Amino acid sequence: MTTFADPVPGGRRGEVRRAATLGAALAARGVRGIVLAYVDTAGVGRVKTIPTARLEAAVAWGVGMSPVFDTFLADDSIVTTDVLGSPDGDLRLYPDLDRLVALAGQPGWAWAPVDRITQEGAPHPGCSRTFLRRTVTGAAERHGLAFKAAVEIEWAVGLASAPAGEFVPAARGPAYGAIRQIELSDYTADLLAAFAAQDVDVDQLHPEYAAGQFEVSVGALDPVAAADRSVLVRQTIRAVAQRHGLRVSFAPAVSAESVGNGGHLHLSCWRGGANLHAGGEGRYGMTADAEAFAAGVLAHLPALTAVTAPSPASHLRLRPSRWAGVFTGWGRETREAALRMITGMAGRQERDANMEVKPVDLAANPYLALGCVIAAGLDGITASRTLPEEITGDPARYGPEEAAALGVRRLPQSLPLAVAEFRADRVLRDALGPVLADAVSAVRLGEAAAVADLDDAQVAAAYRWKY
Ligand code: GLU
Numbered sequence: 001m002t003t004f005a006d007p008v009p010g011g012r013r014g015e016v017r018r019a020a021t022l023g024a025a026l027a028a029r030g031v032r033g034i035v036l037a038y039v040d041t042a043g044v045g046r047v048k049t050i051p052t053a054r055l056e057a058a059v060a061w062g063v064g065m066s067p068v069f070d071t072f073l074a075d076d077s078i079v080t081t082d083v084l085g086s087p088d089g090d091l092r093l094y095p096d097l098d099r100l101v102a103l104a105g106q107p108g109w110a111w112a113p114v115d116r117i118t119q120e121g122a123p124h125p126g127c128s129r130t131f132l133r134r135t136v137t138g139a140a141e142r143h144g145l146a147f148k149a150a151v152e153i154e155w156a157v158g159l160a161s162a163p164a165g166e167f168v169p170a171a172r173g174p175a176y177g178a179i180r181q182i183e184l185s186d187y188t189a190d191l192l193a194a195f196a197a198q199d200v201d202v203d204q205l206h207p208e209y210a211a212g213q214f215e216v217s218v219g220a221l222d223p224v225a226a227a228d229r230s231v232l233v234r235q236t237i238r239a240v241a242q243r244h245g246l247r248v249s250f251a252p253a254v255s256a257e258s259v260g261n262g263g264h265l266h267l268s269c270w271r272g273g274a275n276l277h278a279g280g281e282g283r284y285g286m287t288a289d290a291e292a293f294a295a296g297v298l299a300h301l302p303a304l305t306a307v308t309a310p311s312p313a314s315h316l317r318l319r320p321s322r323w324a325g326v327f328t329g330w331g332r333e334t335r336e337a338a339l340r341m342i343t344g345m346a347g348r349q350e351r352d353a354n355m356e357v358k359p360v361d362l363a364a365n366p367y368l369a370l371g372c373v374i375a376a377g378l379d380g381i382t383a384s385r386t387l388p389e390e391i392t393g394d395p396a397r398y399g400p401e402e403a404a405a406l407g408v409r410r411l412p413q414s415l416p417l418a419v420a421e422f423r424a425d426r427v428l429r430d431a432l433g434p435v436l437a438d439a440v441s442a443v444r445l446g447e448a449a450a451v452a453d454l455d456d457a458q459v460a461a462a463y464r465w466k467y
């Protein structure tokens, strides 16, 4: 166990002394409190906050929080599994000092993601961040693999003054439009400044397709850091918006009819410093391992949907011909396939080549989503799975026979169907372990039951401001 005398929080010697130094530096900059952040099974961001002076103690002994949030639903009601959902017990939240950052959009506050540890000092089996770290470490040990990952963030910008619960777009210009960029010029400039102050390297920020929608893409990092960053980026987008009289939604479907908010995952496998998606003998320069990894992701995609598209609102987004990737195929730069292979510009392929997983939204817990996608890909390597033929164009045009011949399947069209696929998937369940796997099933079925009597518009409204 960690103590001030024996400072080994999360196994890292010297962290308590480091916390004292970092806390003092933050306090000197006027930071009064620290947000300790994690994401629950339903994809909702949950926090505790501490005064800056408590950082040292938090790093030594953690901060208490009930494990019950593992089976919270987005509406804050609670379901149960064999071991979760009870009012009993406590966990300790341990901030990761490597990710501690002063929040540019929330003066007076800093932020850090946490690992959740039991009072006995063991990793909590329901901790999604620990699951992702364990999956990445296992890939290094068993396959010599490392990963680079990034989560694309799409969001809808509305007026904070809109009538309660309603979404009124804060910009009216066309998709990717110059008008829309000008309409939200001050907000987006402040956002870029906040990202820069927080060391988030932004590749692009632009107006997207749906009403009031924007997108930001950021540089790739190791998977745990990429998941952390996706949480920080959303915290920042929301906080800066609030200072401009705006209200943002990352919900998969802000309205029942329109194109939704995606949270596409970009992922590449590396070995010995080499990108396995470039310079190989396979299609578009993929190595055999990159092809097998992609084949594994494709094979598990129907089950993965329970993790990557976890909300009833996700199924309002997962519709054909909306670039949400609802068919289990792959193609080079094919925006309707679930897996879009990105080769990169000639001369930059070794650096940039990656695969984009599209049926992922921002209701997904990013640690669970990345961990499960990686576990699926590793199964492709272990089982030497073969990547099928490439598809081009919109798979929505295929009749059932053509789709079957190409091995192209529509993803499950409801949460209960996705859960049935997930429950039958030993690879994903084993990777998650029984506690997390049961939490995923229980929370998804709980969400489905909660909206059983609602129509599409009511479902969109129910989740509009939850993510
Ligand atoms: N908004 C689309 C989605 O729901 C994605 C658009 C894009 O490819 O960036 O996933």
Ligand code: MG
Pocket (backbone or CB within 6 Å): 154, 208, 215, 262
């Ligand atoms: Mg986009």
